[in-house]
Amino acid sequence: MSRSIFRAAGGHGVLRRSVLGLALAAGVAFVAPQAYAAAKTSVTIGMAIEPTGLDPTIAAPVAIGQVTWQNIFEGLTTVDETGKVQPQLAESWDISPDGKTYTFKLRKGVTFHNGVAFDSAVAKFAIDRARGADSVNPQKRYYSSIESVETPDASTLVLKLKQPTGSLLYWLGWPSSVMVEPKSADDNKTTPIGTGPFKFVSWAKGAKVDLAKNPDYWNKSADVKLDKAEFRFINDAQAQAAALTAGDVDAFPEFGAPELVDSFKGSDKLATVIGNTELKVVAGMNNSRKPFSDKRVRQALMMAVDRAMVVEGAWSGLGTPIGSHYTPNDPGYKDLTGVFPHDVEKAKALLGEAGYPNGFSFTIKAPQMAYAQRTSQILQAMFAEIGVTMNIETTEFPAKWVSDVFKGGNYDMTIVAHAEAMDIDIYARDPYYFNYKNPAFNEVMAKVEASSDPAEQAKLYGEAQTILANDVPALFLFVMPKLGIWDKKLKGLWENEPIPSNVLTKVHWEE
């Protein structure tokens, strides 16, 4: 059989050539995809929300940092995957014994993507820009303790503080504290220029942001594997799932719909990686308004809540119950869910003690997001069990919520996921929408700032968490999970999120 074919082929030149050609083509086709796969150096990361501008130093939305932080922009310090402060553009630092002078040794040989060198003058510019009178930096208060910025030489930066600020190094690692240089700063909103491992390429508004490897990146030891990265914005959860399944997107580090996560389990192509975020879902109460001004009422409401049930019903069982405004990612985390565990009888008794034996009724201003609506409905049922009637009023987030609740303080109860990392100090801020006032708590927060010893700070954060767990200025419900779904061959994405980000430095493909 094979002989006759061979002979036939031998008899006809054209046929022989085409058989040869076919064999060659087949060989190439066989080899080519493997060669391609081994060399894969690009990634498409899906995000639910498109950033509004690309400058994290002038606007708050988390999505800005999730595209630019550590990829395009870097800071004097940085926050690593475990939430710890690490040196970055500042190679080392010295803190004076009184905690009021920080002397940074800056890294040499660092240039911005436009070729401008990074030195102490640039660092001074960036910090003064963030703390200046016209600054619209979303974390402007981080720099309020800085009295002056000095530059004794090109690689030394000195910050003189009005009072010790123990969180300063951590805050300088934040997206809002990244280093920008004078020439390009004003245009960072649309064409960000930083010192990071990736350069900004283009932004197709409404669709994607493209980045490319920075060949002149100062940190050679980082060994960046990706040549290209694309952030694609897909808002609809069904569309996110379709894009993952169809392979249009390699990863969704924060997939939007917990109820669809199960549909990826058992996939031979996609891995489901569930971690913790910094998103604390809490039902804040107006502590200055009756009956929430009575601690016993707040405690009773807390005891009416079965947190496990909330997580189950609102977020498909994915998420970690919390007993205070703190996440397992944070230093000094304590599990305080046992302080006021679910106990309907005790809750009723406490309500009676506070003078509400027959309960009361109030309104929750719940944003339109799925977690807020579902959680509110579950809370409504739980409160009903202790005789408390809660009406749900949907309040558009962010626009109406910010003006009504956050700025206006016009609410009984509300529910929102607080996205900022380590923001337990919001309970010490005055004014802040909880209207919670507790000198003892403020004192602990002041001590945290007075100390720059991490162990001491962790201990103090423990005290702060305990005070909140007992005082219940807000109902502490759960930490949102980081629902990571990505190609099994893709490695190096962060599993947890001690700070909202999509750090690409270590991302690579593995065969």
Place this chain on the structure above:
Amino acid sequence: MISILSRRIASLIVTLIVVSLLIFVVMDLLPGDPAAVMLGTSATPETLAALRSQMGLDQPLAFRYLAWLFGVLHGDLGQSYTYGVPVAGLIGERLSVTLPLALMAVVLSIVIAVPLGVAAARRHNGIVDFVAGLFSYLSIAVPAFWVGLLLIIGFSTKLGLMPAGGFPGWDAGLWAGFKALIMPAVALALSQAGVLTRVARTSVLEVMSEDFVRTARAKGLSDRAAIWGHALPNALIPVVTMIGLQFTFLIAGAVLVENVFNLPGLGRLAYQALSQRDVVVMQDVVLFFSAMVIIMNFLVDLAYLAIDPRLRAAG
């Protein structure tokens, strides 16, 4: 004829100006301070004041309106708060997606609906009419975004034939752009075709019972010739109206479909601008939509004049 035209154009301009004022005032009444939205939950009063003055929000309403109107008349639609780029460019980019999408959907719905409507009218009360009726009801009842989801599940997730969503941009090639738009266009067209089928059927039925068609048939013309040659041109007026209305509806109403297919179209821009309180973008997009509706109506009026000589005489 000239006087009709100039009167229509004058009323067009007055309408547009009144609409622009309305849009501006309504947007201003919307709850939510754009500066506060941008700063988020860590805003301090000083930062807020600084940003408000940078955004020009501390100027009086009348001043801001006139500045906006003056800009729009000079082709300057202002800057988007959130993107930090000129709005005109943004709308242009989005139109390069939404316009072809709407056009494809309109063409598809005409291709489906007109023959189906005519066939239903000819075999009126027959099986074709019944099937056409069923199709109409179903397609009107089933939302376009749901059809879109089914298409994605079928052709993208299961069969892997089509992209699941997104838009590669026209520079990726005509075919790539077309492929990204065809499923959303089908989803939009199906729900439009239902309405259009009914309009076409009713309209043809009405015209068929009129004297001139009976005369044509009496002269010995075949059914087919009587319908395509005499009845249909006269039945076109309501169909053209409907298409005009649908086109504006398609442009404005593609929000859900654009979301399902993750298309960076005008509908999504409007939606996003609203939730971010990007007031400048909102004003411009709504003005654009309104202008489209007003101008479409104007064009439909002109089409009437072209189709029906009696209207010209009456004017």
